Amino acid sequence: MAVRKQPRKSTSTRGKKATRGNAAERSPGKRPAAAREARGNGGELHQHAGGADATVTTNQGVAIADNQNSLRASPRGPTLLEDFVLREKITHFDHERIPERIVHARGSGAHGYFELTKSLSRYTTARLFTEVGARTPVFTRISTVAGGAGSVDTPRDVRGFAVKFYTQEGNFDLVGNNIPVFFIQDAIKFPDFVHAVKMEPDRAFPQAASAHDTFWDFISLTPESMHMIMWAMSDRAIPRSLRMIEGFGIHSFRLLDAKGRSTFCKFHWRPRLGLQSTVWDEAVKLQGADNDFHRRDLFEAITAGNFPEWDLGLQLFTEEQAAGFPFDHLDPTKIIPEETVPLTIVGRMVLDRWPDNFFAETEQVAFCPANVVPGIDFSNDPLLQGRLFSYLDTQLSRLGGPNFHQLPINAPKCPFANHQRDGHMQMRVPKGRVNYEPSSLERTDGREDPAKGFRSFAEPAGDGAKGRIRAESFADHYSQARLFYRSQTEIEQAHIAFALVFELSKVETAHVRAAIVGHLRHIDGDLARRVADGLGLDALPPAPKAAAPVIDMPPSPALQIIGKMKKTLEGRAVGILVDDGSNAATINALRKAAEDAGAMVKIVAPKIGGAMLSGRRKLPADGQLAGTPSVVFDAVALVLSRDAGAYLAQEAAAVDWVRDAFGHLKAIACDEGARAVLAAAGIEPDAGVVDAGDTGKFIKAAMTRQWAREPQVRTLP
Numbered sequence: 001m002a003v004r005k006q007p008r009k010s011t012s013t014r015g016k017k018a019t020r021g022n023a024a025e026r027s028p029g030k031r032p033a034a035a036r037e038a039r040g041n042g043g044e045l046h047q048h049a050g051g052a053d054a055t056v057t058t059n060q061g062v063a064i065a066d067n068q069n070s071l072r073a074s075p076r077g078p079t080l081l082e083d084f085v086l087r088e089k090i091t092h093f094d095h096e097r098i099p100e101r102i103v104h105a106r107g108s109g110a111h112g113y114f115e116l117t118k119s120l121s122r123y124t125t126a127r128l129f130t131e132v133g134a135r136t137p138v139f140t141r142i143s144t145v146a147g148g149a150g151s152v153d154t155p156r157d158v159r160g161f162a163v164k165f166y167t168q169e170g171n172f173d174l175v176g177n178n179i180p181v182f183f184i185q186d187a188i189k190f191p192d193f194v195h196a197v198k199m200e201p202d203r204a205f206p207q208a209a210s211a212h213d214t215f216w217d218f219i220s221l222t223p224e225s226m227h228m229i230m231w232a233m234s235d236r237a238i239p240r241s242l243r244m245i246e247g248f249g250i251h252s253f254r255l256l257d258a259k260g261r262s263t264f265c266k267f268h269w270r271p272r273l274g275l276q277s278t279v280w281d282e283a284v285k286l287q288g289a290d291n292d293f294h295r296r297d298l299f300e301a302i303t304a305g306n307f308p309e310w311d312l313g314l315q316l317f318t319e320e321q322a323a324g325f326p327f328d329h330l331d332p333t334k335i336i337p338e339e340t341v342p343l344t345i346v347g348r349m350v351l352d353r354w355p356d357n358f359f360a361e362t363e364q365v366a367f368c369p370a371n372v373v374p375g376i377d378f379s380n381d382p383l384l385q386g387r388l389f390s391y392l393d394t395q396l397s398r399l400g401g402p403n404f405h406q407l408p409i410n411a412p413k414c415p416f417a418n419h420q421r422d423g424h425m426q427m428r429v430p431k432g433r434v435n436y437e438p439s440s441l442e443r444t445d446g447r448e449d450p451a452k453g454f455r456s457f458a459e460p461a462g463d464g465a466k467g468r469i470r471a472e473s474f475a476d477h478y479s480q481a482r483l484f485y486r487s488q489t490e491i492e493q494a495h496i497a498f499a500l501v502f503e504l505s506k507v508e509t510a511h512v513r514a515a516i517v518g519h520l521r522h523i524d525g526d527l528a529r530r531v532a533d534g535l536g537l538d539a540l541p542p543a544p545k546a547a548a549p550v551i552d553m554p555p556s557p558a559l560q561i562i563g564k565m566k567k568t569l570e571g572r573a574v575g576i577l578v579d580d581g582s583n584a585a586t587i588n589a590l591r592k593a594a595e596d597a598g599a600m601v602k603i604v605a606p607k608i609g610g611a612m613l614s615g616r617r618k619l620p621a622d623g624q625l626a627g628t629p630s631v632v633f634d635a636v637a638l639v640l641s642r643d644a645g646a647y648l649a650q651e652a653a654a655v656d657w658v659r660d661a662f663g664h665l666k667a668i669a670c671d672e673g674a675r676a677v678l679a680a681a682g683i684e685p686d687a688g689v690v691d692a693g694d695t696g697k698f699i700k701a702a703m704t705r706q707w708a709r710e711p712q713v714r715t716l717p
């Protein structure tokens with residue numbers, strides 16, 4: 001056996017000036033009390049337990065004396081297999097990663113609560129919807145769909161919007177998206193759809209993007225996706241913030257009253273901060289500026305106490321009403337216009353706590369549309385029916401076995417018990433002999449409760465012969481796509497046309513591009529012409545045969561974003577670019593006005609250490625110019641001395657800062673010194689460019705985007 005040479009006597013460095021403290025000193029907040037420290041033989045740092053610091057142990061609870069060195073046969077000799085401390089640590093590390101979700105792999109989550117403001121006791125027995133004022137804890141995860149867990153936050157994509165309500169009657173998961181319809185009508189098409197949209201299998205790109213051949217090939221052959229395509233090409237798919245998106249349960253669900261009577265409903269989340277999107281060029285640049293833009297935004301808002309809120313609205317309708325709709329509400333590619341069935345607001349959700357640990361909570365949370373509580377039931381929507389199977393099934397492998405419901409983030413917060421036993425990672429210790437029922441021997445883990453237990457709606461099963469037959473009532477693929485497109489403002493219509501041109505221009509296969517334009521002809525002739533022109537097609541391709549006549553429906557302004565944007569700075573961010581010599585009074589006034597209007601203000605300067613303002617006051621910066629481009633703000637101000645303005649007019653990062661802000665239709669405040677930077681960016685000031693001294697005008701302009709500017713800065717199809 002190898003003999004270990006004892007390390008040389010350690011030299012305590014406590015109390016000595018430690019050079020390695022620099023990183024901690026730079027970071028905000030107080031440095032925690034220093035641990036008792038020692039240096040090892042090779043000069044490595046050892047921090048010893050004591051005071052507030054507990055002893056580090058193995059997973060078996062054995063105290064570890066040295067967490068810096070593996071066990072070696074001699075100081076320069078081979079490492080010994082005997083080293084259980086090393087083996088345990090590395091083995092655990094090797095297994096830290098679990099498979100990511102097959103879809104919606106990248107997401108951010110937060111805890112909060114749902115508070116009921118209006119009772120639905122007329123329609124349902126579900127207590128979460130009957131006890132006004134009661135707060136139900138929730139965990140909400142918002143995600144992109146196509147990219148992997150490490151992909152960017154701002155691709156053009158649908159956002160998942162999944163809420164787990166920990167009700168007193170069990171968990172209810174509302175697993176929706178930020179778009180109220182879906183690409184396909186039947187779950188059997190989901191694997192094909194997902195394969196088509198994710199990176200192509202031979203080349204493993206593009207990541208987190210629908211702009212490629214396989215996606216558009218599939219879509220060109222799937223006319224039922226046309227309505228969803230209109231939404232996905234709209235600015236809804238490039239949100240400004242996860243706090244500014246809507247959420248939808250999509251399918252029709254049923255509410256059941258105490259007599260088992262059913263009312264259909266659709267669930268809608270409405271953000272209190274209003275809907276807001278980026279513009280495409282901004283979304284693209286955000287991917288370079290901050291891959292974690294949405295996650296960071298949600299984290300910063302929640303940790304600063306600016307808790308995002310959504311109203312929950314329900315569309316309630318009867319079977320008879322549904323029979324009169326000019327579409328089938330069981331078809332998940334259809335909405336029920338709000339003008340037909342208005343929303344009843346029944347409560348609000350507040351997200352007020354960031355998770356303690358991303359993996360344990362956001363990564364391990366398992367949502368499932370089949371998780372409903374008594375008083376809520378499913379409809380026959382064939383997409384929903386497939387989903388009822390898929391989630392639990394995938395989670396068995398993603399989370400490694402059948403006991404993931406015991407993880408704290410997934411476990412109900414009400415009592416739960418049954419005779420399911422054993423399996424990987426069983427964390428409970430069931431007692432006694434009886435693991436079955438009926439039973440008569442001793443204490444049992446639960447009996448049926450006919451009064452309070454879950455019951456399904458007693459619906460007659462089917463009105464035709466069994467078969468793989470899609471209902472004729474699902475055949476209209478274009479009318480609601482037309483409704484959506486024609487309900488948009490002109491600006492939004494132009495953005496849809498632009499997005500289609502952008503995406504299809506990335507498609508290498510000419511016949512796929514042409515096929516999509518053919519579909520567009522059924523939706524809107526002008527849209528088809530704009531896209532064909534943008535793609536440089538010589539002639540309009542033929543439209544495919546429509547399976548059902550396309551009907552005109554009255555426009556629904558509720559489908560717009562711009563029409564629903566709130567003129568506010570609440571929850572938004574304002575950046576102020578400063579440098580040495582900037583006017584302190586102007587900066588203070590701008591900051592105060594923006595903060596009073598609800599914005600978060602960040603100071604940007606060429607150096608992170610900050611700038612020496614007029615009056616010799618040093619103002620620390622929140623971001624360095626090159627690393628904090630204007631895309632991360634909703635409005636910007638430049639307060640610069642003449643010298644600094646002349647200097648920064650030569651600096652690409654400063655010129656881009658203001659050029660991008662202008663191009664992304666943001667309000668800009670600037671003083672005399674800053675005008676040189678605007679001139680270098682070639683900006684002709686318009687109504688959205690205001691004097692930095694006029695804070696009132698700046699705040700008013702900053703509360704919205706300068707849509708009137710758009711035709712000057714970009715040629716839209």
Ligand code: HEM
Nearest residue numbers: 101104141160161162176177182187190250386387390394
């Ligand atoms: C209306 C249509 C759909 C919506 C709104 C939707 C929504 C979502 C959301 C929000 C997530 C992420 C949940 C989370 O944050 O953990 C998710 C994951 C998932 N979805 Fe869907 N989805 C839809 C259709 C489908 C269909 C048709 C299937 C399969 C038949 C499916 C299978 C899955 C799977 C396997 C996951 C991963 C679940 C996990 O690993 O925990 N989805 N879906």
